[in-house]
Amino acid sequence: MSAIASSKAVTVTVNGVEYEREVEARKLLIHFVRDDLDLTGSHIGCDTGNCGACSMIVDGQLVKSCMLLAVQADGASIETVEGLAEDGELTALQQSFSDHHALQCGYCTPGMLMSATALLRTNPNPTDEQIKKALQGNICRCTGYWNIFEAVKAVGS
Amino acid sequence: MSDSTTIAPDRVEVQAPQKQWQGQSVPRKEDKRLTQGQGVFVDDIKRHGMGYIHFVRSPYAHAHITSIDVSKAEEIKGVYGTLTGEEVASLTDPFFQLATPPGAHLKDYALALGKVRYVGEAVVAVVAETRELARDASELVEVEYEPLAAVVDARNAQDDGVPVLHDDAGSNMMWESVYEWGDLDAAFAEADRIVKIKELHFHRFNSTPLECDGALVEFNRGTGQWTIHTNNQFPGFAQIMMGPALHCGLDKLRFVTQDIGGGFGNKITSHPQLVACCLLARKLNRPVQWTEWRTDFHLSMSHGNERWFQDTEVAVKNDGTLLGFRTKALDDAGAWLRYEPLGGVIWAQVTPGVYKWRNIRLEFTQVATNKAPCSPNRGYSRMQHLWFTERVIDIVAHELELDPVEVRKRNYIKTEDMPYETPNGCIYDSGDYSRMLDIALELIGWKDAAARKKEAASRGKLLGIGIGSTLDSGTNNFGQSRMINPELQFSGNNEVATVKLDVFGEIVVTLGTTPQGQGHETTAAQVVADILGCSMDDVYVRAGHDSYWNSHAGFSGTYASQFAVTGLSAVKGATDMLAEQIKRLGSVILGGVPVDALELADGTVRIKDNPEAALPFMACGAIINANNAGLPEDLDVTLNCRYVYRPPFEVPDVEKKFGNLTLTYAAQIHAAVVEIDPETGHYEIVDYAAVDDCGIRIHPQIVEGQVMGATAQALGAVVHEAFEYDEDGNLLTPNFYDYHVPHALDMPPLQTGYIESPSPFTPLGTKGMGEGGGAGIHSVCAAVQDAMRGHGDAIVYDSWNPYKRVWEMLQHPEKTRALVEVVDA
Numbered sequence: 009m010s011a012i013a014s015s016k017a018v019t020v021t022v023n024g025v026e027y028e029r030e031v032e033a034r035k036l037l038i039h040f041v042r043d044d045l046d047l048t049g050s051h052i053g054c055d056t057g058n059c060g061a062c063s064m065i066v067d068g069q070l071v072k073s074c075m076l077l078a079v080q081a082d083g084a085s086i087e088t089v090e091g092l093a094e095d096g097e098l099t100a101l102q103q104s105f106s107d108h109h110a111l112q113c114g115y116c117t118p119g120m121l122m123s124a125t126a127l128l129r130t131n132p133n134p135t136d137e138q139i140k141k142a143l144q145g146n147i148c149r150c151t152g153y154w155n156i157f158e159a160v161k162a163v164g165s
Numbered sequence: 166m167s168d169s170t171t172i173a174p175d176r177v178e179v180q181a182p183q184k185q186w187q188g189q190s191v192p193r194k195e196d197k198r199l200t201q202g203q204g205v206f207v208d209d210i211k212r213h214g215m216g217y218i219h220f221v222r223s224p225y226a227h228a229h230i231t232s233i234d235v236s237k238a239e240e241i242k243g244v245y246g247t248l249t250g251e252e253v254a255s256l257t258d259p260f261f262q263l264a265t266p267p268g269a270h271l272k273d274y275a276l277a278l279g280k281v282r283y284v285g286e287a288v289v290a291v292v293a294e295t296r297e298l299a300r301d302a303s304e305l306v307e308v309e310y311e312p313l314a315a316v317v318d319a320r321n322a323q324d325d326g327v328p329v330l331h332d333d334a335g336s337n338m339m340w341e342s343v344y345e346w347g348d349l350d351a352a353f354a355e356a357d358r359i360v361k362i363k364e365l366h367f368h369r370f371n372s373t374p375l376e377c378d379g380a381l382v383e384f385n386r387g388t389g390q391w392t393i394h395t396n397n398q399f400p401g402f403a404q405i406m407m408g409p410a411l412h413c414g415l416d417k418l419r420f421v422t423q424d425i426g427g428g429f430g431n432k433i434t435s436h437p438q439l440v441a442c443c444l445l446a447r448k449l450n451r452p453v454q455w456t457e458w459r460t461d462f463h464l465s466m467s468h469g470n471e472r473w474f475q476d477t478e479v480a481v482k483n484d485g486t487l488l489g490f491r492t493k494a495l496d497d498a499g500a501w502l503r504y505e506p507l508g509g510v511i512w513a514q515v516t517p518g519v520y521k522w523r524n525i526r527l528e529f530t531q532v533a534t535n536k537a538p539c540s541p542n543r544g545y546s547r548m549q550h551l552w553f554t555e556r557v558i559d560i561v562a563h564e565l566e567l568d569p570v571e572v573r574k575r576n577y578i579k580t581e582d583m584p585y586e587t588p589n590g591c592i593y594d595s596g597d598y599s600r601m602l603d604i605a606l607e608l609i610g611w612k613d614a615a616a617r618k619k620e621a622a623s624r625g626k627l628l629g630i631g632i633g634s635t636l637d638s639g640t641n642n643f644g645q646s647r648m649i650n651p652e653l654q655f656s657g658n659n660e661v662a663t664v665k666l667d668v669f670g671e672i673v674v675t676l677g678t679t680p681q682g683q684g685h686e687t688t689a690a691q692v693v694a695d696i697l698g699c700s701m702d703d704v705y706v707r708a709g710h711d712s713y714w715n716s717h718a719g720f721s722g723t724y725a726s727q728f729a730v731t732g733l734s735a736v737k738g739a740t741d742m743l744a745e746q747i748k749r750l751g752s753v754i755l756g757g758v759p760v761d762a763l764e765l766a767d768g769t770v771r772i773k774d775n776p777e778a779a780l781p782f783m784a785c786g787a788i789i790n791a792n793n794a795g796l797p798e799d800l801d802v803t804l805n806c807r808y809v810y811r812p813p814f815e816v817p818d819v820e821k822k823f824g825n826l827t828l829t830y831a832a833q834i835h836a837a838v839v840e841i842d843p844e845t846g847h848y849e850i851v852d853y854a855a856v857d858d859c860g861i862r863i864h865p866q867i868v869e870g871q872v873m874g875a876t877a878q879a880l881g882a883v884v885h886e887a888f889e890y891d892e893d894g895n896l897l898t899p900n901f902y903d904y905h906v907p908h909a910l911d912m913p914p915l916q917t918g919y920i921e922s923p924s925p926f927t928p929l930g931t932k933g934m935g936e937g938g939g940a941g942i943h944s945v946c947a948a949v950q951d952a953m954r955g956h957g958d959a960i961v962y963d964s965w966n967p968y969k970r971v972w973e974m975l976q977h978p979e980k981t982r983a984l985v986e987v988v989d990a
């Protein structure tokens with residue numbers, strides 16, 4: 009068992025802050041960020057990479073952080089939902105989510121926001137189809153997506 | 166006809182205070198934290214030195230446990246300890262059973278004892294320093310099994326030679342009862358035709374909230390008290406289950422929650438896991454936390470009731486007038502009765518659906534199978550029954566070549582007959598189903614149905630239109646549990662709120678509810694602000710739930726469509742008390758002005774005729790809490806008011822199975838247009854309308870959000886989602902890979918509509934509405950059947966209609982036609 013528990017030093021920058029931690033080799037990035045760095049905004053909704061609740065932007069790339077080991081993120085620059093608002097000032101997208109009632113329980117919301125943020129960065133004026141495709145990897149069980157779509161669309165256009 | 170009559174609750178005078186906030190879609194108070202990732206969900210909570218729990222689960226559907234060896238796991242450094250079923254049995258009593266015998270004899274513990282009864286049943290718990298280690302160490306627990314044959318089809322569960330799950334019960338039959346109201350013989354004698362439907366099947370699925378279950382549990386050795394941070398959505402029920410099992414008073418079980426990532430009923434029955442957590446926190450003398458994995462949730466948590474409707478007979482006139490029906494409902498409870506057999510009576514809240522038929526017989530039988538235990542799921546038990554009544558309507562209409570719209574309108578309970586007493590004594594408070602149907606039909610363009618069918622046909626598609634008419638009965642009378650077991654001492658319902666004015670004038674509200682996205686902080690603040698004449702921003706509603714807040718009652722929680730009635734009525738009651746106290750204080754301070762001459766406005770109490778003479782709330786709070794010398798001795802004002810709302814219920818007549826089972830009846834009428842590709846069975850929902858009536862809407866946007874969410878879940882359920890088992894009892898859909906929930910691309914265009922029929926029985930005219938009655942399932946089933954008219958005339962006989970099944974129905978319509986027969990009476 010001692011082989012299983014082997015660990016490694018990992019350095020990551022999350023929302024502009026650098027962290028260095030000793031990490032169990034088999035720990036998932038999402039667990040590392042939530043448990044070790046105490047950034048609990050990103051969530052876990054599945055074991056299979058289907059739900060997107062754990063979505064983060066890693067080195068500019070949208071990823072499902074349950075699909076990476078923490079050690080794979082060594083040296084990476086990571087953005088999570090906690091990094092969106094500045095000084096409590098919501099981004100246009102966050103505000104739009106609230107305005108359009110695009111969240112109920114709010115459990116999927118951090119992942120949705122990261123997916124939509126990644127979309128709007130690369131494609132500030134997405135078509136309806138592009139919005140839906142961009143959200144396809146994020147499951148929401150409360151809203152039925154209609155209001156989430158509207159919230160993203162309102163910011164996109 | 167039953168000769169008793171339920172006494173309708175007294176009509177409540179709906180007060181119309183200045184409604185500045187209620188009725189407005191104000192920004193939700195919850196959103197600021199939730200959009201920034203600052204919510205606190207159960208897995209976010211940490212404690213120094215806490216251990217992580219991992220459950221070792223059964224790989225077999227049915228097996229004897231011959232040995233368990235935890236020694237290898239316990240030897241690992243960083244493993245804090247384990248728990249086995251035998252230990253549990255030595256430390257706790259089995260959970261008390263709601264059923265009469267034979268179900269009453271089940272011995273249900275937190276962990277399997279001697280036998281496993283479904284794949285995924287928890288057998289051993291392992292606690293370690295990290296999640297990863299707990300999981301790895303679990304692999305070292307050695308459990309030997311002696312497999313047994315599995316029972317997976319409820320229809321065979323009572324056959325000779327079939328293995329029995331619970332020897333204590335003697336057979337797989339758990340609970341049964343016959344419900345009969347009216348005069349069936351007369352109805353069938355009066356009928357022109359009898360429509361016989363051999364078998365209909367409502368499938369197994371649940372709402373799969375995105376956050377799975379979990380808990381962080383601490384034990385206080387000095388006081389013997391557990392603090393249970395959990396996302397259980399019905400702490401009142403969990404306490405009642407857990408206290409006797411753990412041999413402790415209920416106050417020793419402190420339930421705390423902040424944010425919950427969806428519940429939908431699926432988070433009511435986590436009490437077995439919570440007991441395991443409690444035992445481990447005590448045994449290991451450290452905080453322990455458990456977060457359920459998605460696969461574990463699918464394997465073991467709260468499947469929705471699977472139900473068969475067999476040998477149905479419907480008495481009908483040639484013009485489509487429905488006189489009554491007989492059916493046998495066979496309910497598959499899974500391996501344990503965790504909330505069951507309450508589903509055996511809950512359906513009766515909506516016995517006739519939205520229709521006028523008065524003669525109904527339903528034989529209900531619930532059996533155990535080697536599948537995950539069933540527990541409430543959005544629309545709990547009523548959805549199954551309403552799907553059945555809607556299926557009957559469409560099958561009758563099609564077989565008699567009548568228009569399903571006409572048949573519905575002919576048989577709908579009329580608005581002028583409200584409040585309407587159903588054959589079993591439930592009182593439908595208000596509504597106008599025909600008007601709602603008109604709105605829904607207008608929204609989807611029903612007028613042009615014929616032309617649209619033709620146009621679709623020209624593209625090689627089969628177009629069908631279907632209606633789903635449902636009820637969302639809310640605010641339970643728990644007295645209905647006595648129809649399950651007359652010995653049970655439950656009846657009525659309650660909910661609590663407290664409202665206080667603090668030293669600096671802060672208005673603080675605490676709720677007994679456990680919201681999971683319904684925006685309780687917001688709607689409660691709307692009600693409070695209107696009564697106190699202040700801004701919503703001045704009202705602080707504490708997030709979440711804590712049973713130590715003294716805003717907790719026996720039925721506290723958020724379930725079964727009741728917050729807008731029980732929760733907000735409690736808030737209104739407490740705020741009315743506070744308003745009255747503020748005025749009495751104001752009367753003293755403002756020099757003895759009569760209370761009647763005062764009003765609350767702009768965050769002050771002031772003299773109506775002289776608004777300048779005003780005392781700010783801040784001063785009121787300061788005087789009572791911190792500066793009270795010299796106040797008159799008889800001034801009984803605390804500015805801290807607690808109100809328990811108790812809906813007006815009588816205990817139902819258990820013999821006649823008669824009484825008012827819920828206080829309000831919200832309605833939903835949905836209409837769906839589908840287009841089927843006959844080559845493949847693939848279909849698309851091309852138009853969809855959802856019309857809702859939940860009485861007075863406090864926050865229209867939240868109401869619409871609930872309608873949308875319920876619709877999406879229903880559409881997922883009818884097309885994609887199913888907990889499918891193979892013949893050995895293996896779950897084939899244990900994760901979101903295999904269990905396909907809708908994604909953004911799956912959603913059809915949706916139009917919503919509403920009417921508001923205020924409930925005459927609730928203080929705010931509101932009705933509970935969060936569950937939606939599965940109208941999406943009913944309407945899509947109806948639309949698929951409609952599309953197949955003239956193309957084999959298959960009957961939609963199952964609530965789950967993946968493309969493959971539609972293709973089969975088109976290929977072999979005769980197989981489904983064999984399920985239906987029309988005979989002249």
Ligand code: FES
Binds near residue numbers: 053
């Ligand atoms: S938790 Fe990462 S995709 Fe579901």
Ligand code: FES
Binds near residue numbers: 110147151426
């Ligand atoms: S808001 Fe609850 S899962 Fe999306």
